Amino acid sequence: DIQMTQSPSSLSASVGDRVTITCRASQSVTSKLNWYQQKPGKAPNLLIYGASSLQRGVPTRFSGSGSGTFFTLTITSLQSEDFATYYCQQSFSLPRTFGQGTKVEMK
Amino acid sequence: QVQLVQSGAEVKTPGASAKVSCKASGYSFNVYYIHWMRQAPGQGLEWMGWIVPNNGGTKYAQKFEGRVTMTRDTSINTAYMELSRLSADDAAVYYCARGILLSGFGAFDLWGQGTAVTVSS
Numbered sequence: 479d480i481q482m483t484q485s486p487s488s489l490s491a492s493v494g495d496r497v498t499i500t501c502r503a504s505q506s507v508t509s510k511l512n513w514y515q516q517k518p519g520k521a522p523n524l525l526i527y528g529a530s531s532l533q534r535g536v537p538t539r540f541s542g543s544g545s546g547t548f549f550t551l552t553i554t555s556l557q558s559e560d561f562a563t564y565y566c567q568q569s570f571s572l573p574r575t576f577g578q579g580t581k582v583e584m585k
Numbered sequence: 586q587v588q589l590v591q592s593g594a595e596v597k598t599p600g601a602s603a604k605v606s607c608k609a610s611g612y613s614f615n616v617y618y619i620h621w622m623r624q625a626p627g628q629g630l631e632w633m634g635w636i637v638p639n640n641g642g643t644k645y646a647q648k649f650e651g652r653v654t655m656t657r658d659t660s661i662n663t664a665y666m667e668l669s670r671l672s673a674d675d676a677a678v679y680y681c682a683r684g685i686l687l688s689g690f691g692a693f694d695l696w697g698q699g700t701a702v703t704v705s706s
Contacts, residue, residue, distance in 0.1 A: 509690070510690055510691070512690070512692045512693075514693075520698075521680055521682075521696035521697065521698060521699055522630065522680075522693070522696060523696070524692055524693060524694050527687045527688075527690045527692040527694075528687065528688055528689075528690035528692075531687065531688060531690070533687075533692075533694065565629065565630060567630070567692075567693075569690060569691035569692060572644065572646075573632050573646040573647070573648075574620070574632040575632065576629050576630040576631070576632070577629070578629045579629050579630075
């Protein structure tokens with residue numbers, strides 16, 4: 479199985495901050511990497527697919543980059559509604575696997 | 586409205602089975618795979634497998650082989666996930682999600698609201 483490791487596990491930030499989350503795969507997943515946002519008590523929501531493509535309806539302050547084994551999710555100007563947990567997920571091979579999550583909290 | 590609506594919370598005793606339903610509406614049910622994930626309290630997401638609504642084909646994560654069964658009823662646009670021989674470790678919120686290809690990349694673009702399964706004696 480491909481192991482996905484996110485860092486940090488949590489971070490504290492303020493509205494307007496630039497936030498970057500990283501995701502490393504235990505082997506290459508090419509560009510088959512997705513990012514999801516999850517708020518407490520809710521289902522995850524797709525933000526980025528194919529490592530860097532923005533899902534329809536997602537604000538442009540979210541962006542993704544990377545390929546192979548190293549990926550980043552960046553929020554350029556954090557908004558109050560962005561405080562949530564973020565997960566990366568590989569769609570390169572079975573079983574599909576997720577990172578352990580990064581919780582973005584208010585400073 | 587495009588949505589997946591799951592069945593309600595369940596409380597089961599150890600050794601019992603839980604069966605969760607996932608009803609699709611607003612899109613062509615037969616066209617997209619339905620995946621199942623679970624999330625234990627305070628934990629991350631774990632993929633369990635998929636079902637192909639068009640032909641009923643399934644693929645399960647090895648961890649759940651022999652204990653999970655995914656089925657569907659195309660007449661009512663509903664997918665099911667049944668997990669047997671439940672233990673305390675199976676207590677989690679179970680999600681169904683639509684698998685989609687976006688520019689050739691697979692992703693889960695539509696999720697059910699989740700179904701909490703509690704396992705308690």
